[in-house]
Amino acid sequence: MATRATPVVVVVLAVLAAWYVAAVAMNADLQRQAFDTAGTADAAWPDFVAGTWSQAHPRLPAPHQIAGEIGRSVFAVAPTSKRSLVYHAGITLEATALGFLLGGLFGFGLSLLVVHAPSLDRGLMPWIVASQTVPIVALAPMIVVILAQVSVTGLLPKAVIAAYLSFFPVAVGMAKGLRSSDPLHVDLMRTYSASRPQVLRLLRLPASLPFLFASLKVGVAASLVGTVVAEVTKSEDGGLGARLLAGSYYGQTVQIWAALLVAALCGAGLVGLVSGVERLVLGRFGGGR
């Protein structure tokens, strides 16, 4: 474990170091101006460097500033307050989970159809692929507007956008997975004169589990991206995307970075959660490593 962690830790430390240096370089102009207006243009360089790392509106905030902002908005504020990142992360995760559920089920259903109907495989599959070359996020503002017109508001519009992004990996991965069972096993099932539902339940579905989890991991990450983008267009409900937008309107760079980092943590957490379920389920099926 230690040997595997060392390189990662070293690289992370190097990134942090480079970040601090970059923060000095990028905030230098602002800091010079600040010192000029304060009449202390001849400040010693340690003060100068410390200054670039502690501005209120830096071009690039230093890591400890972001960590401080996250700490403040997570621990110092009540989790129900609109200034709490826990509150916003909760909204985002809610929509992400619903979108992931919808998208996962839809993708799974599509894969069943595609695997069992050859005409759908050849007619529908190219469109499924094409649907992803459509920049989904371009549709996001419109989906929100359309659904608002038919008085569907709240969680669902965001979840729909998240679902649109996350159904594709599941559909494609499962279409491949359901076809990945060993031909010998399929023949065996046929000699037992198993019906199609039986083949599906007893052979194809268990055989597709590794594909299912690989695509679920991609899907849950895509779902989070979709939700964050949807929140940028539908910012009145709050959420991490709305925090990003508000931060960019008011020049609150530290707030943007904090929201971004929390979104990253959520993404890593969700993927980790799916990996955990994968290990459990595959272990039960004897496929765990």
Next chain:
Amino acid sequence: MSGLAWLGCAAVWLAAWGLVELIVRRGPRRGFAGRAAAVAVPLIFGATVLFWWEALVRGFAVPAVILPPPSAIAARIVASPAMLAADFAQTMKGLAAGYLIGCGGGILVAVAIDRVPFLQRGLLPLGTLVSALPVVGVAPIMVMWFGFDWPSKAAVVAAMTFFPMLVNCNAGLGATTALDRDLMSTYAASYAATLCKLRLPAALPFVFNGLKICTTLALIGAIVAEFFGTPIVGMGFRISAEVGRMNIDTVWATVAVAALSGSLLYGLVALAERRMTFWHPSFRGRRS
């Protein structure tokens, strides 16, 4: 709409379905006719969906603010080619620059860290992690750093494409068998020769897989970055501005252009892939 019209619509649906079934079950599978059939099936499918879209919107008299019929969108595209072309050009500037920087950078870094296992073990877990993150979130930051015009869009696209490319390319560089490498070392091939003649070609399928993923990501990045501030041109700007003004047909026209350009980009990469990795099993086995 009258019952007769509905009957007509249902007849069109059934006819299209029957035709598709016929082509799939009885149609030619090989040669030129087979390829034409493979294109025709999804086209018939798409045309039927468009037909039903038009029929439903007209039949239920859906207001154009909610969902315009395809004919209205087509009319809008024909009516304002200059605006759409300007938006397209603006977005493509950022996209192309970012795509080249991000993908090129990803490949170069993958080759560079290839000789340093320590960096590989350190960077790759991070790369996999970053690939799963909502990188589009850096859009407001990039707009702040690089201004409203296309360089900030290029920066977002580069940030989004770099890590997926790095991870894919690195996987590709490891895709040679020990036998191949032994052969190269019996030729006393240098590191550079092994890289150019064996490992880079062997990595191409993975590189193209990364490039394909990155086309979609790049388009998303370029358009989302325009939501956060832009000169008054660009596909992302057009979409967010016209949604606010309830010109939904213009929005759909822009989305159609974006979808078309996305598919074209993907198609270009797929074409290049087929040309350059013709030796790969997934193409060799195809019907010729």
